[in-house]
Amino acid sequence: MSEATKAVVKDVTTMASPVSLKFRARAGKDLSRFLRGMKERRIVGRVCPSCNYVYVPPRGACPTCGCPMGDERVLPETGTITTFCIVNIPFEGQKLKPPYVCASVLLDGADVALFHLVGGCDVNEVRMGMRVRAEWVDEADAELSLETIRYFVPTGEPDRPLAQIREHI
Amino acid sequence: MQQPIDGVLEAPYVMEYTYRRSLGPVMSAFFTALRDGRLLGARTASGKLVVPPLEWDPETGAAIAGLEPAAEEGVVTAATWVAAPEPRHLLQEPFAYALIQLDGASTAMLHAVACASLEACPVGTRVKLVWSESRTGSLRDIRCFEPVN
Ligand SMILES: [Zn+2]
Secondary structure: OOHHHHHHOOOOOEEEOOEEEEEEEEOHHHHHHHHHHHHOOOEEEEEOOOOOOEEOOOOOEOOOOOOEOOOEEEEOOEEEEEEEEEEOOOOOOOOOOOOEEEEEEEEOOOOOOEEEEEOOOOHHHOOOOOEEEEEEOOHHHOOOOHHHEEEEEEOOOOOOOHHHHHHHO | OEOOOOOOOEEEEEEEEOOEEEOHHHHHHHHHHHHOOOOEEEEOOOOOEEOOOOOEOOOOOOEOOEEEEOOOEEEEEEEEEEOOOOOOOOOOOOEEEEEEEEOOOOOOEEEEEOOOOHHHOOOOOEEEEEEOOOOOOOHHHEEEEEEOO
16 A cells, blocks of 8 residues: 555444344244234234233233233233333334334233334323334235234323223332 | 145245445454455564464464464364355365464465365465455455465
8 A cells, every 4th residue: 555545545443343142042832822813913912811811912821820822812902001211222223213202002812921022102102001003914914923913003092091901110 | 935745835035134234443443454455463562473363462462463474374273074065165175174384484374275175174284375366354355375396
């Protein structure tokens, strides 16, 4: 390299040093059924025969009772925000532009909340108890993925009182 | 996402932290020199040449005395065979990973030796450095080493 060129070429002061772990993940029987439900734009949960808790996504065994789970149950696409956070920080691989909201959504009839995104309103309008419904991607774009629900949007119904969702936070 | 016969879904799952680290004065000089087609080692107070350089004398922990050009030829001190290279490897055809002690250096550096088999790269083999055509300031700026006949 000539001295003239050298003057404009900067020193190497950093290096990319990614840490990468490559897995093949197996979803298990219940999560597989849930993901197949997503492809059909249905939300599939499962009921514990002992405590009657409805889990979504479904599990093979009830984490409280330890017994095998019972029947499958298709859940409605409406629910209530129990907790949420506003994401303000950009990071690599992010799909939405901050600020956006991540929320735990307690679907009507379910006993555990589903973690997802909230869209269709200003982030400052999101609150605990807010009623929301799933906004699906088009049928042709439905995948074996939770991303088949694009996000949850406000329904405009009155909020659910905190006393009704307190047990599920 | 695959759908195997047993009905359980499977998918690749990659967990990656996309770090970029700052190099500091010693490693910055080392990688800048690599980009410019020069190999540097660190001279320690006791007179040893550490290649690739370390920021500190491995024996005393003292700061190194300075950086100096290292030889581009040396000797294999240990080697192992990579029969099925992965995309992340330096060479895409089978090669030897070897510890190479460059002439005048007191330590050995790990790099790839392009050769036909492990038998072609026994301990004591003389090798020389082959530069990559396009260099960016990484250890890949050294394409590989090759045996000298
Ligand atoms: Zn139970």
